[in-house]
Amino acid sequence: MPRNRESKTNRQKRAIEVVTRLTALYPGEQCLLEHSSPFTLLIAVLLSAQTTDAAVNKITPELFGRWPDAPALATATPKDVEATIHSIGLYRSKAKNCIACAQKLLGEFGGEVPDTMEGLCSLPGVGRKTANIVLTCAFGKSCGIAVDTHVFRIAGRLGFSTAKTPQQTEADLLALYPQQYWSKINHMWVLFGREYCQARRPRCLACPVADLCPSARLSA
């Protein structure tokens, strides 16, 4: 399956077959970050950068117990928030961003999380990846595809993108997949990336989409 000679039609067929198989493997679209509102999801996603979802889920009950919404978190001190989230990486900058984010929500959005890409991306520390997750999981809106490290790697290995940046990878995937698939991709590719298409040692021999993958290593 030489990548450069593949027609767009064939690539689209492969892409849809990949999602069809992975949907069967990972049914449901639930977000792995525990949350009870758009605000708690937004903060949980901000905290999850370069940290596992499990580590974030350990600290958010106390965090949201103390500061459950934007008006509450906007008045918190960085020192108090740092003490609550210090078990995760980059906790100092994350505490600063979370408070700044809450203050901006309070000052410009009436304390509510906006449900638009533009509004979300105007918040401190929020880029398209975070905004896409919030739009999909909190508001049920498919405005794009959240490209994290798993989606970036898998898109490259499957020959769906040769881009060097998450932004361009997202553009390639949006051009490849009809919109009805966008909301499924991040969640299922994260699980697939953890279970099969791992960064260092992809498990190609056991991979459920190996026959669709130009990067498959099928000899032991």
Ligand code: SF4
């Ligand atoms: S065949 Fe290997 S490289 Fe390709 S998607 Fe599967 S695990 Fe990843």
